[in-house]
Amino acid sequence: MTSATPAAADRTAPDPVALVTEYFGRAIDSLSSWTGELAAALRDAGGRGAVTTEVLDDLVEPYARRTFDSLDLPVYGAGFIAALDWLADARSHLAWWQGADHAKLVLASQSVNKELIDYSELEWYRVPQASREPHVAGPYVDYLCSDEYTITVAAPVDLDGEFVGVAGLDLLIDQVERDLLPRLRAFGDDISIVNGVGRVLLSTSARRETGDSIRGAALEGFDRGACPGMALEVLTAR
Amino acid sequence: MLEHSLAHAAHPDRAPTAPMGAKAENDRVTPAPRSGRPTRLHRAVFQPIGDEGRAALVERRIADAIIGGVLPSGERLPAETDLARSFGVAPATAREALLALRERGLIVTRRGRNGGSFVSDDADPAAFALRTLAETSRVALRDLAAHYLAITVACVELAARRADPSEIAAIRARLDRVRDDDLAAWRRATDDTQIELAALSQSARLTREQMRLQGELSPFFALVDTDADARLSNRTDLLALLDAVAEGDEVRAGAIIRAKIHRCVDWLIDLRESPSASPAERTAP
Numbered sequence: 001m002t003s004a005t006p007a008a009a010d011r012t013a014p015d016p017v018a019l020v021t022e023y024f025g026r027a028i029d030s031l032s033s034w035t036g037e038l039a040a041a042l043r044d045a046g047g048r049g050a051v052t053t054e055v056l057d058d059l060v061e062p063y064a065r066r067t068f069d070s071l072d073l074p075v076y077g078a079g080f081i082a083a084l085d086w087l088a089d090a091r092s093h094l095a096w097w098q099g100a101d102h103a104k105l106v107l108a109s110q111s112v113n114k115e116l117i118d119y120s121e122l123e124w125y126r127v128p129q130a131s132r133e134p135h136v137a138g139p140y141v142d143y144l145c146s147d148e149y150t151i152t153v154a155a156p157v158d159l160d161g162e163f164v165g166v167a168g169l170d171l172l173i174d175q176v177e178r179d180l181l182p183r184l185r186a187f188g189d190d191i192s193i194v195n196g197v198g199r200v201l202l203s204t205s206a207r208r209e210t211g212d213s214i215r216g217a218a219l220e221g222f223d224r225g226a227c228p229g230m231a232l233e234v235l236t237a238r
Numbered sequence: 239m240l241e242h243s244l245a246h247a248a249h250p251d252r253a254p255t256a257p258m259g260a261k262a263e264n265d266r267v268t269p270a271p272r273s274g275r276p277t278r279l280h281r282a283v284f285q286p287i288g289d290e291g292r293a294a295l296v297e298r299r300i301a302d303a304i305i306g307g308v309l310p311s312g313e314r315l316p317a318e319t320d321l322a323r324s325f326g327v328a329p330a331t332a333r334e335a336l337l338a339l340r341e342r343g344l345i346v347t348r349r350g351r352n353g354g355s356f357v358s359d360d361a362d363p364a365a366f367a368l369r370t371l372a373e374t375s376r377v378a379l380r381d382l383a384a385h386y387l388a389i390t391v392a393c394v395e396l397a398a399r400r401a402d403p404s405e406i407a408a409i410r411a412r413l414d415r416v417r418d419d420d421l422a423a424w425r426r427a428t429d430d431t432q433i434e435l436a437a438l439s440q441s442a443r444l445t446r447e448q449m450r451l452q453g454e455l456s457p458f459f460a461l462v463d464t465d466a467d468a469r470l471s472n473r474t475d476l477l478a479l480l481d482a483v484a485e486g487d488e489v490r491a492g493a494i495i496r497a498k499i500h501r502c503v504d505w506l507i508d509l510r511e512s513p514s515a516s517p518a519e520r521t522a523p
Contacts, residue, residue, distance in 0.1 A: 106316050106324035121408060141437040141445040149442045197402035199440070211400055211440030 016187040016234045017225040023073075023180055024153060024230055028134040030071045031155040031167045034063045038080065038167065039159045047159065048086055053093045056082060057104070060095035067169050068102055074175035077105075077145055080157065082165040083129070084120050092119065098145060098170065105145060119144060124152040128166050132156050136230040139173050139201050139210065149173040149211070151201070173210060177202050190237035192222075201232070292327050296335035299325075304344050305370070306457045307363030307425075315345065315355040364464075367457035371510050379510070383503040386451045387496065390432065393448055394479065394495045396439035398488035406484035409434050413476065418469050425460050431476060435483065461509065462502050472498060 013019040041059050045051045051059075060080040067078035077098030084092050096105040119125050122144070124137035134155040142150035154168040184191055185204050192203035198215035200208055208214075214222070214235060222235040303309040315321065315336075322332040336355055339345045345355045371379075409431055416427040429452050436448035462468050475498040482491035 103323060103326070104320075106320045121412070139440070141440060141442050143433060143437055143445055143449060147442065147446055149440065197404065199400070199402070213400055213402070215402075 013183075015225070016184055016191050016236065017227055019183055019187070020180075020193055020232060020234055021227040021230070024136050024151075024227070024232065026071065027073055027075075027153040027169055027171070028136075028155060028229065030067055030073075031153060031169060032134060034066065035155050035157045035167050038063060039157050039164065042157075042164060043159055048162070048164070050088055051086075052089045053087060053095075056080070056087065056093060057095045061097070063167070064095070064097045065102070068097075071169075073169075074171060074179055075169050076148070076150070076172045076175070077170035078168065079105075080165055080167050081119065081125060083163055084118075086164055094119075094145070096145060124154040124168060125166055128154045128156040129163050132158065132163070134229070136195075136232055138195065139199060142170065146170050146172065151176060173201065177210070188236060192235045194233050194235055196231035205237070291331075293331045293334035293338070296321075296325050296327060296332060297338045300335065300339055301342070301344055302453070304339075304357050304361050305363065305366040306453055307367075307422075307460065308453060308456075309357050310363075311357050311359050311361050313357045315357070317354065363457055364460065367461050371458060371461065371506060374510075376507060376510065379503070379507065382455065383499065386455055387499045389444060389447050389451055390436075390495055390499065391492050393436040393439045393441070393444050394483065394491045395488040396441060396444070397435050398483045398486055398491045400440050401438040401483055403484045405438055406480050410477070410480050413480075418463075418473050419466075421460070421463050424469070425456065425463055428459070428472070428476065429456050431480075435479075438483070458506055459502060462505050465505065468502070468505055471501065 013022065038059065042051060042056075045055055045059065063080070064078040068075050077096060079094065079096035081096070082090075082093045087093055094105055097103065098105055120129075122137075123140065124135065127135040127137065134153065136151060136153050138151040139149055140152075142148060142152065149172065151171045151173060152168055153171070154166040156163055157165050157167055181202055181204065184193075184202070188204060190203070190205040190208075192205065192208055192214065193201040194214055195201060198213045198219070200210050200212050200214060202210055219235070221238055223238055225234045225236070227233065300309070300315070309315070316324065318332050318336065319329055321336075322329040325332065336345065336347070340347060340355075344358055344361055346358050347353070347355050374382075413427055413431055416423050418424045432452055433445070433449055436445040439445065462472070475494055479491055479494045479498070482488075482494060
């Protein structure tokens with residue numbers, strides 16, 4: 001990180017693809033900065049089948065706090081989600097903190113029993129597990145954690161080649177829009193960020209609704225720029 | 239009221255013949271909004287919020303989950319401090335709610351190292367659902383169904399516009415793995431499908447509302463599931479619905495879910511009207 005202010009960073013971004021890549025890349029870099037340390041701590045705690053949810057929570061909490069405090073992004077939630085059947089005392093577990101007061105997420109006490117939700121097929125878990133690479137998942141309605149329209153950035157945690165879970169952070173689209181849209185406008189009035197299935201994350205055109213899709217024939221008429229290292233594209237109307 | 243009068247004076251052509259009676263009625267409602275007379279919504283802001291305390295709200299949330307079968311018999315509740323933190327209430331408030339749940343026989347508390355609060359063994363969701371059905375008036379049930387229908391149709395139609403076929407294929411694959419003669423698994427899979435479809439609308443508000451309503455109606459739908467023919471129709475409808483959403487056909491998707499909900503509600507009304515489910519017999523000591 002340089003000491004440049006966000007405004008100065010705008011002017012230095014050469015194009016919208018670089019702007020978007022730098023923005024979400026910051027989140028990936030932040031997570032990747034602690035996945036190795038966490039893996040080592042998990043090994044020291046006994047590894048597979050020996051770590052309890054309570055021990056895990058204590059190990060993860062400082063990294064979650066660091067993610068909130070040190071990252072220049074509107075982080076709504078942060079933590080670690082254990083691989084299924086890895087812990088000693090639970091099939092699945094989210095060591096997760098979120099909201100304005102960074103409160104610990106306790107799933108069982110919510111209105112629908114979210115502990116029963118199998119997260120192994122959710123994009124933010126499934127993709128890093130399969131690719132062993134960080135992933136920007138969403139936008140999607142996160143009915144497990146934030147209950148809001150969300151982007152989850154997730155990085156796999158490997159312990160001696162074994163997948164033990166994902167480190168993650170949530171960004172609310174509402175806040176990403178406030179943060180990123182003004183900077184994106186510097187490059188044009190019909191520029192959209194879309195994800196791997198063509199879903200609009202945000203657009204400088206007020207007529208392109210977040211959540212709608214630009215797919216198939218609708219893609220004609222756009223210059224497409226892929227953001228390296230993440231499944232996002234920037235579409236610029238020709 | 240001065241501003242109110244000035245607004246009329248500044249735009250005399252807008253309300254040239256306002257009857258004196260209307261003005262007098264306005265005077266009784268305070269405070270009046272700047273832009274004319276209070277609307278119904280404006281009045282609602284100043285309605286009493288009720289005297290239900292926070293402990294009672296926590297109690298109701300957990301009781302609904304137990305009665306709805308979301309928290310099954312034997313399940314351990316989070317520790318008091320965790321409960322307090324996740325609900326955002328004081329530990330004393332969580333304790334008060336747990337005490338009330340214990341008095342109602344919905345939870346039991348065990349001491350010792352593996353102690354804690356557990357959902358009571360005789361909490362039977364089906365019996366609760368039957369009793370609730372018998373005690374709910376037909377008009378209230380129809381009203382609940384109307385609310386559920388409005389939200390579900392809106393979710394499904396938006397999902398048809400916005401979902402990628404691969405996302406529907408993933409839901410379909412999960413549904414295909416569940417046998418509908420395993421009633422508990424089938425109920426959960428159906429609820430999950432409905433919530434996932436809601437999430438594919440990309441609307442957080444609609445999804446939250448769908449989750450709340452699904453939780454409220456799920457125990458009733460579980461009664462419908464006990465009828466093998468009804469279950470088969472529901473499975474067929476659900477698969478047809480997923481096809482319509484995957485094809486982006488919002489009209490067909492809306493029609494299918496509408497017919498499915500109407501059929502389930504009629505089934506429940508019929509059960510409610512049948513002698514074995516009458517309130518007189520069910521509530522007799």
